Amino acid sequence: MTSATLRLKNARIVLPDRVLEHGTLSIENGRIADIDEGSTSAAGIDLAGDILIPGLIELHTDHLEPHVTPRPKVDWNPLSAVLAYDAQIAASGITTVYDSLRLGADERKSVIGAVSLDLAHIIDDAQKSGWLRSEHRTHLRCEICSPDVVTELENFLSHLPAHLISLMDHTPGQRQFRDVEKLMIYYRGKGGMGEDELAGFMKRRHDLFERFAVTHRRALVDIGHRHGIRLASHDDTTLEHVEESIRDGVSLAEFPTTGEAAAASHAAGIAVMMGAPNLVRGGSHSGNVSAAELAQSGTLDIFSSDYVPVSLLQAAFELPRCVEGIGLPEAISTVTAAPAVAMGLDDRGRIESGTRADLVQVHMAGSVPVVRQVWREGRRVA
Numbered sequence: 001m002t003s004a005t006l007r008l009k010n011a012r013i014v015l016p017d018r019v020l021e022h023g024t025l026s027i028e029n030g031r032i033a034d035i036d037e038g039s040t041s042a043a044g045i046d047l048a049g050d051i052l053i054p055g056l057i058e059l060h061t062d063h064l065e066p067h068v069t070p071r072p073k074v075d076w077n078p079l080s081a082v083l084a085y086d087a088q089i090a091a092s093g094i095t096t097v098y099d100s101l102r103l104g105a106d107e108r109k110s111v112i113g114a115v116s117l118d119l120a121h122i123i124d125d126a127q128k129s130g131w132l133r134s135e136h137r138t139h140l141r142c143e144i145c146s147p148d149v150v151t152e153l154e155n156f157l158s159h160l161p162a163h164l165i166s167l168m169d170h171t172p173g174q175r176q177f178r179d180v181e182k183l184m185i186y187y188r189g190k191g192g193m194g195e196d197e198l199a200g201f202m203k204r205r206h207d208l209f210e211r212f213a214v215t216h217r218r219a220l221v222d223i224g225h226r227h228g229i230r231l232a233s234h235d236d237t238t239l240e241h242v243e244e245s246i247r248d249g250v251s252l253a254e255f256p257t258t259g260e261a262a263a264a265s266h267a268a269g270i271a272v273m274m275g276a277p278n279l280v281r282g283g284s285h286s287g288n289v290s291a292a293e294l295a296q297s298g299t300l301d302i303f304s305s306d307y308v309p310v311s312l313l314q315a316a317f318e319l320p321r322c323v324e325g326i327g328l329p330e331a332i333s334t335v336t337a338a339p340a341v342a343m344g345l346d347d348r349g350r351i352e353s354g355t356r357a358d359l360v361q362v363h364m365a366g367s368v369p370v371v372r373q374v375w376r377e378g379r380r381v382a
Contacts, residue, residue: 005029006378007044008359011052014332016350025052027357030377034353047361050372053332054351055095055358056312057339059164059232059273060139060254060304062100063088068119078115078122083131090133090382092309093371095358096340096348098139098164099123103153104146116140116152120160133374133381139164141234144216145171145208153223164343165224166254167217168234171209221248230343232273236261245270252302252342257288259297266299271342275306276315276335279322291315295323302338313362317369 006027013023013035024044026034067081089097101116126132140162142149156162224231232252233245242264245253253265253272262272274291275284283290294300305312312335319331333350340349348356357378363370374382 009040009044011047014053027378030357032353032355032357051362053360054336054349056093056335058094058097058305059339060100062307063309082122086132093313093360095376096135098137100139100141102141104143104149117156137163141166142220143168145212150219162229164230166232166234171205239264259289262294262299271301272299273302273304274300276303276311277306277308279315280311292322303334313369
């Protein structure tokens with residue numbers, strides 16, 4: 001997916017270490033060819049002083065789910081859902097996305113978990129056909145206490161590759177749900193559970209934890225390493241969790257719930273990722289550690305849009321305003337260069353000669369960043 005020659009001029013270009021206030025960027029065959037300072041009279045697309053940043057890299061988004069099942073008991077045509085999801089992702093400035101797909105049976109999960117492989121095939125076919133705007137990669141969310149999660153992962157990998165495996169445990173009393181009362185409030189409200197049903201659900205979850213948590217995590221880690229797939233540990237809370245992640249060779253700490261876990265992960269060279277809505281909203285909706293607190297302590301590396309695609313760009317531009325000492329280049333790196341490094345993608349995530357021409361033109365409407373144009377490998381996709 002490449003273009004021949006393209007010039008973008010009169011732009012504020014965000015480089016890895018500084019902002020080029022007046023710059024021109026040339027693209028040849030999908031790669032950045034030259035970056036020049038100053039104005040030019042040569043032909044090109046005039047960005048009228050807008051900001052030019054690298055294409056965003058999204059490692060964890062749940063946003064495919066509401067496109068596939070927009071209402072309870074409503075299943076949308078999967079190809080149509082994928083195309084609509086992809087269009088929203090691209091329009092949010094995301095040029096590389098890791099689609100989050102669930103593996104492992106769960107009595108409370110949506111239909112999407114049962115059709116993850118089917119969806120992955122549809123995404124793969126659409127990408128090969130040139131119908132998708134962003135580049136799609138696969139993030140498998142593996143619930144370690146699910147009885148069939150290991151066999152589902154092995155079956156998936158016998159058909160298609162994966163690029164990231166998240167090791168998740170949503171057992172009541174563990175990790176994100178360490179505060180059991182908050183979990184009970186959640187299921188009483190959103191799940192509509194009565195007290196007897198809730199008690200039975202909690203007991204079944206604890207029984208599954210006792211049976212499968214240790215052996216399944218070990219098996220999933222081994223499969224990941226055998227296939228060369230990056231690993232993420234979801235909702236690490238304690239130092240013991242982080243020590244386990246270090247032993248397992250985890251690359252990404254996905255939404256650590258405490259400052260203690262985030263600091264230990266960061267110190268161990270495990271990239272710390274937090275949800276962009278956490279920063280935009282001013283805190284965690286689950287009552288866990290805030291992204292701003294981690295940024296202030298220097299232990300936040302990456303943002304994920306989680307459940308609101310546009311929040312990724314918003315968080316990057318909000319970060320310098322809410323954390324003293326962080327400039328725009330460093331903030332933009334949390335959604336571009338840092339996720340690229342964590343996933344071993346050395347061809348994108350920064351504006352440098354020779355890298356992919358994945359680019360986003362951003363206009364500031366007051367404090368709100370507005371995506372005006374998006375290019376992937378030099379070709380306009382939004």
